[in-house]
Amino acid sequence: MTKSKKEIIGIRSVSKIYNLGDTVVKALDNVSLSIFENDFISIMGPSGSGKSTLMNIIGCLDVPTNGSYKFNNEKISEMKDSQLADIRNQKIGFVFQTFNLLPKLNALQNVEVPLVYSNLKRLKRTEKAKEALNIVGLSDRINHKPNELSGGQRQRVAIARALVNKPSIILADEPTGNLDSKSGTDILNFFDDLHKAGNTLIIVTHEQSVAKRAKRRIEIFDGKITLDE
Amino acid sequence: MNRIINYLIDVVRGVLFYFSQTKLRTALTLLGITVGVSSIIAIMTVLATFEKSTDQVVADVRTNVFYITRENPIEVSFGNNNKWARNKPKITWSEYEQLKRSLKLTKNMSAVVSEEPSDRTFSVGKKEFKSRLQSFWAADGDMLSLYKYDIVDGRNIQNIDIQNRSRVAIIGSAIKKELFPFVNPVGKEIKIDNIPFEIIALTDEKGEIAGQSMDSMVGIPISTYLKYFGGKWNRTDLQLVLESDSVENIDNATDEAIGVFRAIRKIPPGQPNNFYIATNDQLMDTFGEFTSYLKTFIGLITGISLLVAGIGIANIMLVSLNERIKEIGIRKALGARRSDIFMQFLIEAILISILGGLVGIVLGLSFGNIVALFLEQDPVIPFEWVFYSLQICASMGIIFGLYPAIRASRLNPIDSMRYD
Numbered sequence: 001m002t003k004s005k006k007e008i009i010g011i012r013s014v015s016k017i018y019n020l021g022d023t024v025v026k027a028l029d030n031v032s033l034s035i036f037e038n039d040f041i042s043i044m045g046p047s048g049s050g051k052s053t054l055m056n057i058i059g060c061l062d063v064p065t066n067g068s069y070k071f072n073n074e075k076i077s078e079m080k081d082s083q084l085a086d087i088r089n090q091k092i093g094f095v096f097q098t099f100n101l102l103p104k105l106n107a108l109q110n111v112e113v114p115l116v117y118s119n120l121k122r123l124k125r126t127e128k129a130k131e132a133l134n135i136v137g138l139s140d141r142i143n144h145k146p147n148e149l150s151g152g153q154r155q156r157v158a159i160a161r162a163l164v165n166k167p168s169i170i171l172a173d174e175p176t177g178n179l180d181s182k183s184g185t186d187i188l189n190f191f192d193d194l195h196k197a198g199n200t201l202i203i204v205t206h207e208q209s210v211a212k213r214a215k216r217r218i219e220i221f222d223g224k225i226t227l228d229e
Numbered sequence: 230m231n232r233i234i235n236y237l238i239d240v241v242r243g244v245l246f247y248f249s250q251t252k253l254r255t256a257l258t259l260l261g262i263t264v265g266v267s268s269i270i271a272i273m274t275v276l277a278t279f280e281k282s283t284d285q286v287v288a289d290v291r292t293n294v295f296y297i298t299r300e301n302p303i304e305v306s307f308g309n310n311n312k313w314a315r316n317k318p319k320i321t322w323s324e325y326e327q328l329k330r331s332l333k334l335t336k337n338m339s340a341v342v343s344e345e346p347s348d349r350t351f352s353v354g355k356k357e358f359k360s361r362l363q364s365f366w367a368a369d370g371d372m373l374s375l376y377k378y379d380i381v382d383g384r385n386i387q388n389i390d391i392q393n394r395s396r397v398a399i400i401g402s403a404i405k406k407e408l409f410p411f412v413n414p415v416g417k418e419i420k421i422d423n424i425p426f427e428i429i430a431l432t433d434e435k436g437e438i439a440g441q442s443m444d445s446m447v448g449i450p451i452s453t454y455l456k457y458f459g460g461k462w463n464r465t466d467l468q469l470v471l472e473s474d475s476v477e478n479i480d481n482a483t484d485e486a487i488g489v490f491r492a493i494r495k496i497p498p499g500q501p502n503n504f505y506i507a508t509n510d511q512l513m514d515t516f517g518e519f520t521s522y523l524k525t526f527i528g529l530i531t532g533i534s535l536l537v538a539g540i541g542i543a544n545i546m547l548v549s550l551n552e553r554i555k556e557i558g559i560r561k562a563l564g565a566r567r568s569d570i571f572m573q574f575l576i577e578a579i580l581i582s583i584l585g586g587l588v589g590i591v592l593g594l595s596f597g598n599i600v601a602l603f604l605e606q607d608p609v610i611p612f613e614w615v616f617y618s619l620q621i622c623a624s625m626g627i628i629f630g631l632y633p634a635i636r637a638s639r640l641n642p643i644d645s646m647r648y649d
Binding site for chain 2: 090096104
């Protein structure tokens with residue numbers, strides 16, 4: 001962690017508080033975190049620890065109750081809904097545990113989805129989507145629907161979709177959680193490659209073996225960061 | 230701009246796929262709109278064929294002609310409660326003769342009894358003319374020239390025929406075609422309700438007005454009619470056909486006729502006419518008024534059916550929304566704005582209703598033109614109504630797609646992605 005690296009994410013004293021009737025839940029409690037270019041981070045914590053909330057805030061799916069969040073020096077915490085959508089579209093690549101592919105679209109169309117919401121011409125879209133599928137090694141499966149692909153292949157389509165807009169960070173939530181160990185290892189090896197290629201990666205997981213791959217490990221408990229090394 | 234083109238392509242692709250997955254449901258949703266739109270189009274097509282053929286005939290009939298009748302032949306007024314106007318007496322022969330003596334601006338005038346359609350039988354030997362829409366008229370004077378019939382063969386009814394109450398008849402080309410397919414009918418005998426008449430003339434072919442053949446007609450002298458069919462002279466309700474000396478003078482001639490006829494009937498000033506007087510133009514206006522009432526009525530009914538169809542669209546969009554909560558969540562996470570999701574749903578609703586509308590237009594045009602063909606009219610396409618229908622469909626899509634689209638756009642991506 002050299003300070004000369006560019007800070008992509010700057011979280012300062014962020015709290016997220018849920019009001020559930022008469023109980024108040026502090027999902028995040030005064031958390032501060034900096035994430036730099038080409039970091040490879042794992043975030044660990046038991047369920048209910050606040051790691052999903054942290055991920056949602058990093059991923060601009062949710063906004064903090066208090067504190068400030070800067071993404072590439074832009075103040076996310078003060079942005080409108082449509083601006084958040086544009087940040088998600090352009091700057092963040094999501095990889096989910098359950099893949100979250102659209103079942104009615106084929107691999108190529110699934111990868112094109114983020115491009116639909118950017119101002120790209122159709123031909124350019126297809127070209128970029130094919131390129132991304134090529135990176136994950138699925139050039140021969142572009143016309144397959146998700147239900148015609150194996151779990152590992154589906155997750156690779158999802159990674160291609162995350163990569164297609166060349167995001168600043170890739171945010172993976174339990175990316176190997178629904179995969180057998182062989183496919184899981186493949187995906188993790190692929191993440192290593194992405195890191196070496198200069199990408200910034202954040203993996204949320206509860207498995208030690210997955211977390212060990214990362215170069216920087218963060219643990220969270222009761223809404224507070226308990227380890228950052 | 231690319232963003233909008235992207236939507237359209239994606240949405241159309243999505244909608245088509247969605248339709249193919251839920252064929253029955255989509256078909257049922259479309260059905261409501263289809264029924265509504267096809268009924269508008271069918272009725273407008275039929276009306277358009279009527280209007281077209283009527284316009285042609287009106288152009289054929291002289292414009293310096295006007296009529297005095299007991300009732301408006303195409304009555305559309307509602308609740309005319311004036312006592313004077315309600316108890317309209319028949320127009321009698323003596324009134325006709327008084328009028329004829331007094332009018333200065335009217336060049337020609339004749340009394341006509343017209344049975345349209347007539348239930349009299351026209352027969353030759355044992356062969357009977359079969360048509361539900363035959364007309365039978367009797368006139369005092371030159372009925373043929375008023376309607377611009379030309380005599381193909383034979384002679385017109387003359388004063389001597391009227392004086393002698395001769396049993397002579399003029400027949401239209403449709404009667405000739407059926408009863409005298411191979412011979413010249415002039416000089417032959419035709420029986421009207423089993424009373425023999427000598428055919429003195431055959432007229433040229435005139436075609437149809439509002440689906441009614443102008444050629445299925447038989448005409449005789451009015452005196453003969455009153456003797457054999459009409460009963461007492463002063464009991465028969467006459468229609469008076471008047472002709473001013475020029476088109477420019479028709480208003481004056483009409484005013485004069487009204488004034489004289491009111492005087493004959495001793496109608497006090499301030500009371501409405503207890504007879505109906507109209508020029509050909511006014512008759513056409515009345516016909517136009519009639520069709521516009523019909524259009525309003527049809528509009529009301531289709532409006533209700535389209536409202537029901539629209540609720541169906543709203544319902545199907547809400548069902549579709551519930552089925553796609555997860556998809557919406559994923560799309561939002563991947564960068565779809567609220568407005569993107571909103572537009573996607575709205576365009577989908579518009580597409581569904583326009584698709585239903587297009588099917589309705591095709592069905593309506595087919596049905597309307599089948600009716601037109603059945604009435605032996607030329608097929609027409611009421612373009613303005615096709616255009617209105619598409620507009621109505623698009624607005625229905627917008628109105629009834631609005632609420633589902635707003636709901637879809639407000640879904641929270643985090644919760645939606647977890648939804649199963």
